[in-house]
Amino acid sequence: MTLSTKPLSLTVNGHAVGPIAVPEGLMMLDFLHEYLNLTGSRMGCGQGICHACVVVVADEDGSLREMPTCITGAHWFNGKQVQTIEGHASYDGDGNLVGLSPVQQAFIEHFAFQCGYCTPGFVNGATVLIDQLKRKPVPRAELESTIVAALDKHICRCTGYVRYLEAVRDLVLKTPGLVIG
Amino acid sequence: MTRLRALGWMALAVMAGAGIVALLPHVLGTTVVGDDVERPLGENEMQRLAQAGGYVARVADCYACHTVKGGGAWAGGMPFKTPLGTIYSTNISPDKQFGIGTWTRAEFHRAVRDGIGRNGRPLYPAMPYTSYRKMTPEDVDGLYAYFMTRQPVAVENRRNGLPFPFNIREFVAVWNFLNLGHGGFKEDPSRSPVWNRGRYIVDAVAHCGECHTPRNSLMAMETDKYLKGAVIEGLEAPDITKEGLTRMGFDPQSLVRFMKTGLSAQGAAANQMLEVVHFSTQYMRDEDLGAMAAYLFDLDEMPDLASPPPAPAPVPVPAAIASSAQTTYANLCAGCHGPRGRGIPGVVVPLATNASLRLASPRNLIHAVLHGIPAQSFPGRERMQPMPGFADVLDDQAVADLANWLRARWGGQKPAVTAADVAKQRPGAVQTE
Numbered sequence: 001m002t003l004s005t006k007p008l009s010l011t012v013n014g015h016a017v018g019p020i021a022v023p024e025g026l027m028m029l030d031f032l033h034e035y036l037n038l039t040g041s042r043m044g045c046g047q048g049i050c051h052a053c054v055v056v057v058a059d060e061d062g063s064l065r066e067m068p069t070c071i072t073g074a075h076w077f078n079g080k081q082v083q084t085i086e087g088h089a090s091y092d093g094d095g096n097l098v099g100l101s102p103v104q105q106a107f108i109e110h111f112a113f114q115c116g117y118c119t120p121g122f123v124n125g126a127t128v129l130i131d132q133l134k135r136k137p138v139p140r141a142e143l144e145s146t147i148v149a150a151l152d153k154h155i156c157r158c159t160g161y162v163r164y165l166e167a168v169r170d171l172v173l174k175t176p177g178l179v180i181g
Numbered sequence: 182m183t184r185l186r187a188l189g190w191m192a193l194a195v196m197a198g199a200g201i202v203a204l205l206p207h208v209l210g211t212t213v214v215g216d217d218v219e220r221p222l223g224e225n226e227m228q229r230l231a232q233a234g235g236y237v238a239r240v241a242d243c244y245a246c247h248t249v250k251g252g253g254a255w256a257g258g259m260p261f262k263t264p265l266g267t268i269y270s271t272n273i274s275p276d277k278q279f280g281i282g283t284w285t286r287a288e289f290h291r292a293v294r295d296g297i298g299r300n301g302r303p304l305y306p307a308m309p310y311t312s313y314r315k316m317t318p319e320d321v322d323g324l325y326a327y328f329m330t331r332q333p334v335a336v337e338n339r340r341n342g343l344p345f346p347f348n349i350r351e352f353v354a355v356w357n358f359l360n361l362g363h364g365g366f367k368e369d370p371s372r373s374p375v376w377n378r379g380r381y382i383v384d385a386v387a388h389c390g391e392c393h394t395p396r397n398s399l400m401a402m403e404t405d406k407y408l409k410g411a412v413i414e415g416l417e418a419p420d421i422t423k424e425g426l427t428r429m430g431f432d433p434q435s436l437v438r439f440m441k442t443g444l445s446a447q448g449a450a451a452n453q454m455l456e457v458v459h460f461s462t463q464y465m466r467d468e469d470l471g472a473m474a475a476y477l478f479d480l481d482e483m484p485d486l487a488s489p490p491p492a493p494a495p496v497p498v499p500a501a502i503a504s505s506a507q508t509t510y511a512n513l514c515a516g517c518h519g520p521r522g523r524g525i526p527g528v529v530v531p532l533a534t535n536a537s538l539r540l541a542s543p544r545n546l547i548h549a550v551l552h553g554i555p556a557q558s559f560p561g562r563e564r565m566q567p568m569p570g571f572a573d574v575l576d577d578q579a580v581a582d583l584a585n586w587l588r589a590r591w592g593g594q595k596p597a598v599t600a601a602d603v604a605k606q607r608p609g610a611v612q613t614e
Binding site: 047 | 508511512513515516520528529569573
């Protein structure tokens with residue numbers, strides 16, 4: 001059986017990738033792991049349910065969305081800006097860590113992970129939520145339900161939800177302009 | 182003085198009008214209920230009938246409509262959004278204040294089979310008395326005995342949200358006069374007991390036609406399009422005639438399996454049909470499911486062997502549509518449904534044999550692509566994973582291309598879906614049907 005390939009070009013964590021011949025129907029998770037050696041996105045359920053594998057995608061207007069990579073073909077991301085868990089922290093020219101993203105920092109401060117397998121998905125999900133709140137702040141009274149609605153689809157089998165939610169709530173409240181009132 | 186007289190005449194006219202309206206049910210009403218039900222049932226009879234009545238209640242799917250999610254069993258409150266307004270199902274638990282605890286046997290019979298409530302006022306035909314009219318008195322007695330032995334639940338009935346003039350119940354009597362059949366169920370002596378039993382369940386107790394038969398402008402079932410399929414709350418309740426079922430890929434055996442489990446090669450029961458499986462058909466006796474299948478396939482007995490109809494021949498589609506759709510399928514569908522549409526047993530339904538692709542209407546397929554399908558539980562602890570909706574990922578043309586390609590490839594349907602068809606089914610779009 002021959003694999004039919006198509007050229008794929010996209011931007012991953014700020015770096016242009018491709019054009020590169022990629023088999024049609026190859027899932028994005030496999031592309032990230034096998035072609036780019038970005039193994040931080042996790043294979044969980046393989047059915048688009050647990051959200052361990054989600055990455056952040058920028059729409060044309062710059063707004064961010066989550067996209068599962070275990071059930072989404074790599075070619076769906078053609079031409080798109082993608083951020084994986086490896087793209088959140090800042091590094092200097094020598095590859096040394098310079099700083100964590102605000103979401104990562106909040107998770108560290110709240111020890112918001114246990115085994116950590118689902119954490120990349122939660123970091124990406126929380127990053128999308130912060131972006132949405134920057135564009136459309138919510139009243140203080142709706143913050144709790146907004147966080148739950150945004151992260152509810154992320155599954156943590158260690159059941160570490162409380163600290164994940166506390167970390168995100170703390171970050172939202174500390175970041176000016178995300179909450180009204 | 183003149184004004185006073187005019188007011189007096191107006192008041193008189195209103196009273197006369199109200200009187201005429203109140204008399205409508207009595208003038209126009211026809212009953213199939215015999216006088217013998219005036220005799221109350223004895224305690225022993227009630228106990229004996231209650232057991233059989235539990236089964237009848239399941240076949241009739243009473244629970245699905247008379248129990249709101251999270252509410253007390255049989256306490257009503259389920260909203261039905263009809264084109265005329267919202268109607269709420271009523272409390273049929275034996276509560277003496279809000280339920281049917283003080284109803285007599287005769288009053289219950291008249292409600293179920295004539296559509297006339299205890300106070301003599303008509304019920305709204307959201308209650309399928311048009312079908313239950315064909316139920317045997319024995320089965321209605323069974324229902325009565327069964328409900329009277331349930332736990333009373335003191336929940337007040339909700340006020341219907343029907344605007345004037347639909348809030349005047351008496352006018353339903355006119356509708357009944359025009360649309361209600363006058364007779365009960367009659368067996369066809371030229372057909373087998375199996376066929377007749379199937380027809381009795383399909384037409385009377387299980388009231389399949391209420392959803393699967395199209396309705397005319399008066400909201401009455403169109404008898405010349407019996408079981409030919411209809412749109413209910415934006416989704417297609419498909420054609421379940423022999424032709425329709427065959428077109429979807431069913432044979433009698435697979436139809437029985439679908440009704441028993443909610444799952445088959447033709448896909449998984451969804452939306453209202455999933456509730457029917459959940460509350461009703463999974464509990465039905467195999468011989469009754471077989472009788473239904475035999476009747477729907479117009480057979481006098483269930484065949485011994487399965488005889489699935491051949492898959493429809495693929496229909497060619499323009500290259501531009503195929504190219505767009507193949508890319509979408511590989512990117513967004515194949516991860517779960519597989520590149521060849523075989524699905525994952527017990528997890529994801531197959532598309533290559535899916536009934537939704539073979540229906541004349543693309544409505545259900547478009548709905549699933551745009552809105553997704555929530556996780557579903559089936560009898561026997563089977564589950565299907567949720568399907569994500571792609572309304573915010575695919576534009577109208579991409580969905581139309583995908584639908585056309587899928588239907589042509591695996592459903593044998595000509596590519597006729599347009600972007601405008603998709604737009605009508607987007608979240609928030611105004612439903613015109």
